[in-house]
Amino acid sequence: MLPRIATVWCPDWPVVAACEAAGAAASDAAVAVLGANQVVACSPHARGLGVRRGMRKREAQSRCPELVVLPRDEAAEARCFEPAIRAVEAVVAGVEVVRPGLLSLAARGPARHLGGEPALVTTLQETVSWIASDVAVGIADGAFAAEQAARRAVVVPAGESAAFLADLPIATLDAFGDSALVDVLRRLGIWTLGGFAALPARDVAARFGPVGEWAHQQAGGRDDRAVVVREPPVDCSVTMELEPAVDRVDVVAFSARGAAETFIANLSARALACACVELEVTSEAGERAARRWRATGVLSAGDVIDRIRWQIEGWLHGGDGSPRLTAGITRLRIVPIETVPTGTHQQALWGGDGEAGERARRAIARVQTMLGAGGVMQPAVVGGRGPAQRTRLVPWGMCPPEKQGEEREPARRVDAPWPGHLPSPAPSVVLDPPAPIELLDAGGHAVVISDRGSVLRPPSRLRLRRESPVAVTSWAGPWPADERWWDPASAVRVARMQVVDASGRAYLIAGEMAAESEPQWVLEGIYD
Amino acid sequence: MLDLAAAKPVAAAALGARSPALPVLPALGGLLPGGLRRGSTISVTGSVSLLLALLAEASAEGAWCVLVDLPVGSATRVGAAQMGAERLGAEAARDFGIDLSRLPVVPTAGESWTNVVGALLDAFDIVAARAPARLADADLRRLVARARSRESVLLSFLSGGAGRWPMADLRLVAEPGEWSGIGDGHGRLARRRMRIRVDGRGQAARSREVTLWLPGSRGAVEPHEIARVVELSDVRRAVS
Structure with missing residues (x-):
């Protein structure tokens, strides 16, 4: 018995996401998203003017001179799709994200709960349409048939999936246009999925191997893969509001003690410990600043407070290159960036420089509590022309600028050519x-x-x-x-x-x- | 006279010392034949490059080194203070062979200099620190004793006239070098021939002079072609 699966499809998702990332309006402009100089996706308007997937940039532009060309941004696609996933998760439990723009879920339970499959389709459509303007929902037996049903926005009655698939062209098997299998089948004179499904399974397996076998199952509507449910991420970050705004380091550090303890307790309740933490503050004037800190081993509540103190000192008084805040702090957020299961000893994880390294790091932490974070610096050689550019000092334990979150700087590679840089010896x-x-x-x-x-x-x-x-x-x-x-x-x-x-x-x-x-x-x- | 110097290694072995000495670059073998002896105090005068070269081999072999209140270049040494923040040239340190991931730098220890150096001596293999202009004798003795008991090496960098370190086991003094490769409007700095004077107490009491290329080509240290260790006492004897 095949699982009954509902699929939600947002057409041209790469275009929607790229437009959102570029801040452009997608509705009625001719837009194409390019990856490796080929059209990956295009807007309906562009499609109407003859732009097709797989075209080269120049060809697409010759068909449609006013075409807006955007680069593909897969991170943005996933990021923009996240609200839609969350919205669906609020209605039904157990969602599988096939790729950004396409998600599927087991339909039987929710359909019974909502009073039938048409009701489920309406609910899903309404839910997602708040986030994506264009959305289609389909229900069928098996994931492949459900995806095809969603592309046509139909509900295929139970048991009729094979018949539904039979008339579809063979190219349907090939979602990304790069399959050699489809090409071979066409040359063999097989033009529909039904024709392919009619071939004996054993012969297909012998001729085309596992890939062909899998495609044959899909074409015949025998795709019995179950929905792989995504686990909703848990938010372990802790936010502390300060009312009224505070502009003194010791007061913030004192107030943050509770927040830091909650933060560590929350993580350890999930058997996690934090190895890299991001501190984010908002000032009364609306400025936002964030910095990442990494620890040897795992951070305790005391370590988190130390880092809060160092960082806020930098933000309020300047000095370590951080942007200065001009007003008092109203909100502090502690975000875990990297967590490890409790009990995995860090020493082995970080390349095991043994007891001496552990002792040295502890001494560094001790000096940092005496002198502040900027009291101990880590030197590094980075790319640049002048000697001052080629030496970088960051406070020990703070992530270097190219590893910061949102304010990251591009890494200056040492091995890149830097015209004007003098050969060694370098000044000491x-x-x-x-x-x-x-x-x-x-x-x-x-x-x-x-x-x-x-x-x-x-x-x-x-x-x-x-x-x-x-x-x-x-x-x-x-x-x-x-x-x-x-x-x-x-x-x-x-x-x-x-x-x-x-x-x-x-x-x-x-x-x-x-x-x-x-x-x-x-x-x-x-x-x- | 009882030969204390000869008796010492035996005692150390009997006590189960960690390891006899930290290695130095082969080119510095003439300068420090036995490497950097753990628990000793060495004063370095005249060149930041020399100081970095002393750390290099030990650091490359996995030792943890730290710089406190360093570096201070000759510009400040001649008296023009507050010229701008002087920093370690990370590239030069790397070229000598220092592993920068094990080289924290404390740019200004300020008032808590003694506490910082003391805390670092507990954990690091080599602590290189610029001696402050004024340091109480009691503090100085405490630090030297700490280095000895924790078996770490204390390198005190003396910048010109300022700072003193009377209790050093070994004193290295770099004399102004001669640069080669650079001419009057042509060439570039290639390497520097530098004479380093060594004297000390006990075993190392005889003063010597060693000539090195520091830095040599490609930033490393090389022995001078006619690398000779001149025993000054021999010279004096020959003259008289």
């Missing part, structure tokens, strides 16, 4: 921000770099601020670096030079290229 001391320095020629004027990157008068003396000038014995460069030329607001053209002074110290200095007045030189690094 880096100045960030760079310190002003004077590089003087024999006449006592600042050394000028021409527009073409050459030194007009060679440097002869170097002068740190408030010091007496020292003679330059040798120098090299200049090496021009044309940074961020694509963005006029942050574009800089600098030239870097290495100079060695009379006492044998070597410096890396940078100056503006082709400056109108005397260029300002800065000290970027010391080869100490």
Whole structure:
């Protein structure tokens, strides 16, 4: 006996999601979503003008010049579909998400509860139409037949699925247009699912293997796969409202104690422990800020409070590169980002650097409680042109910017080519921000770099601020670096030079290229 | 005279010491023939690169190192304070062979310098710290004793005239080096020949001088071609 399955289908879901992500109106424009330069989905209007799935971009645009082309965003598809899933889950229990835009559920129980299959169809349609404007519901025996029924918005009576499928074209088997099987069957003269289903199952299995066998079952309406119910995610985050708004770190940390304990208790009630936590605050002025923290092993309530204290100190007083909040904090949210089952010992999970590592990390945590989060930094080499860009220090335990949630920055890859970056040796001391320095020629004027990157008068003396000038014995460069030329607001053209002074110290200095007045030189690094 | 220095390793072995010493780069073998002895205090003067090179091999082999109040480059050393925040050049550290994932940096320990260094000595294999200008003798003795009892190495970085560390077992002083590869408007910094003077107490009492390429080509450390360990006492004897 085949399971009776209801399927909810939102047509052209990639288009709906891409439009929503791009902030465009999908209703009556000609829109196509492209993946790998091929049309993945298109809006009804575009389809009316001759755009088809699988077309190349140029071909689609030649048929429909006003076509709006959007890139495919599968994450957005899943994200936008989530409200629809939740809405259906509010009506019936046990929903399987086949893919974003398509979900199925066992129909027998809900149909009996709601008073018949037509009532179930109406209910589902009404529920989902709040989220997606275009929705179709179908009911049939077996998942495959139910999907086809949904595409045609019909209810196939029980036991008639095989007859319903028989007249459908063979291409129905191939939802994504990349199956070789369909192609072979067409060349064998089989044009309908009924024709394929009529072939003896044993011969199909012998000729086409497991894939053919599976397709044969589907075509014959014998798809007895049960609905795989998704488990609704549990929200373990804890929100704390502060009324009135608080702008003192100790007060927030004190009030947060209860929230942090609830947070850990909630997780441990589900046999989970938290390894990475996100702290999110909203200020009275409506600003939102979020940061992620990772711990060695798992976080206890005390660890969470420590991180709340460090982070809020950064947000209220600035200092560790976080954006500063201008008003008091009204809401604090603690979100678990990564959880592990309780009892799995973390030491083994993190590559097991053993007892010494554990001890070192504990000492770091102790120093952090003494000095604050910024008291212990983790250095890393990242991509960049200048030495200051290539060294990154983040507070120990805080996730680096490219691993933050919503405010993430693109990762600066070290191995990418960075034109203008000097080869090793790298300066052992880096100045960030760079310190002003004077590089003087024999006449006592600042050394000028021409527009073409050459030194007009060679440097002869170097002068740190408030010091007496020292003679330059040798120098090299200049090496021009044309940074961020694509963005006029942050574009800089600098030239870097290495100079060695009379006492044998070597410096890396940078100056503006082709400056109108005397260029300002800065000290970027010391080869100490 | 009773040879205390010779008796020491036996005692350490009898007490079941963790491991005799932390390894140093092969190029530094002339400088520290036995590696960094656990529990010792070593003062380094004159070069951040030298300090990083000392950490490199141990760090690559899995030791945990930490930098406190470092680095302070020669720009600050000549007196122009508040010039801008000086940071570790992570790339230089990596090129020496340091594993950055095991190198936390404490940029400014401030008032709690003694407590921070003390806490870190409990857990880390090597603690490299810039000695503050003023440090009470009692604190200094306590830290040296802590390093000895926890079997970690305390590297104190002395920036020029400021700071002192009278109780160091070993003193390394880097002299201003000579850069090669750079000319008058051509070439680039390639490597630096650096003379390092070593003296100390006890076993290491004889002062020596070692010449190294620091940094050598590609940022690593290389022995100087005519790498020679000159025993200064021998030189003096030869002269007189």
